[in-house]
Amino acid sequence: MTAHLPPITIHYSQDVASAIARKAPLVALESTIITHGMPFPGNLAMAQSVETIIRNAGAVPATIAVIHGNLHIGLETAELEALAQTSGAMKLSRADLAFAIAERRTGATTVAATMIAASLAGIKVFATGGIGGVHRGAEESFDISADLTELARTPVIVVSAGAKAILDVPKTLEVLETNGVPVVTFESEEFPAFWSRSSGLKSPLSLNSPAAIANFQKVRTQLGIGGGMLIANPVPQAAEIPRDEMEIYIRRALDHADNDGISGKAVTPYLLDKIFHLTSGRSLETNIALVENNARLAAEIAVALAV
Numbered sequence: 001m002t003a004h005l006p007p008i009t010i011h012y013s014q015d016v017a018s019a020i021a022r023k024a025p026l027v028a029l030e031s032t033i034i035t036h037g038m039p040f041p042g043n044l045a046m047a048q049s050v051e052t053i054i055r056n057a058g059a060v061p062a063t064i065a066v067i068h069g070n071l072h073i074g075l076e077t078a079e080l081e082a083l084a085q086t087s088g089a090m091k092l093s094r095a096d097l098a099f100a101i102a103e104r105r106t107g108a109t110t111v112a113a114t115m116i117a118a119s120l121a122g123i124k125v126f127a128t129g130g131i132g133g134v135h136r137g138a139e140e141s142f143d144i145s146a147d148l149t150e151l152a153r154t155p156v157i158v159v160s161a162g163a164k165a166i167l168d169v170p171k172t173l174e175v176l177e178t179n180g181v182p183v184v185t186f187e188s189e190e191f192p193a194f195w196s197r198s199s200g201l202k203s204p205l206s207l208n209s210p211a212a213i214a215n216f217q218k219v220r221t222q223l224g225i226g227g228g229m230l231i232a233n234p235v236p237q238a239a240e241i242p243r244d245e246m247e248i249y250i251r252r253a254l255d256h257a258d259n260d261g262i263s264g265k266a267v268t269p270y271l272l273d274k275i276f277h278l279t280s281g282r283s284l285e286t287n288i289a290l291v292e293n294n295a296r297l298a299a300e301i302a303v304a305l306a307v
């Protein structure tokens, strides 16, 4: 006999539930960046400041995570504090979001899983740091992030600082194009490289206002073109680490990963941690500055979508 499972309940924070009821603009936030992307307590400070920035810009933040098998959309203060100090949280993408719920586990959502949850809750805009993409050496490892295919299918606008420069950025842009994902750089003709404003690559598309971005997504919806889009928001000049300098740290981190035989889900967190140490923590300051910058733009887009 087939067992009948109770329907999944989504746990909304008080603020998010009230924003949904009022049809107020919402911005989704991922949690992998908190548990796997930055060390404590910088991760918590970042998560809190990003939520404040979104509120100050007139939208409501919804940080997404699975806690003891419950899908949370919006975290209360104590829940966020606890998550930032959790070791051993799973890193959840499309393949294992449901696994964590079914097995009553705790896990942080990547860009892909956050998009799925945001879309379930009717949230149209999501702020993060950088998306996953095609890894350097993918022709050998086949390591291509599920974030790219998620962008192709789930209708959420993802605001990032481009693709992390640890990736093969030209191949990442190619895969996005193949999958019909618009890549729009904000106020620049050049696609940014996360810690650096410059990647040396021309952005496929550029727009100069949150209203224009909102309008573009509305037209895509009217044409029945599904899926999300990637907004690339260059890191503020004062916080950037120039590309040439960054490339030295990235190569060293990749060598370490090679020597340690790192593969699969562990690759991105490993490289970010190595780069944090190689830059004596400077990469973390840049990472926080760019996420804050993205949160502001995401909130402005959410507000523009609502008019």
Ligand code: PSU
Residues within 6 Å of the ligand: 030, 032, 033, 036, 037, 038, 093, 109, 110, 111, 112, 129, 130, 131, 132, 133, 144, 145, 146, 147, 264, 265, 266, 268, 269, 272, 287
């Ligand atoms: N940006 C960061 N730190 C991170 C990530 C992005 O500064 O930890 C995470 C995001 O959650 C992204 C994920 O979705 O890395 C990509 O992992 P993978 O390459 O394994 O798909």
Ligand code: MN
Residues within 6 Å of the ligand: 143, 144, 145, 146, 264, 265, 267
């Ligand atoms: Mn991967």
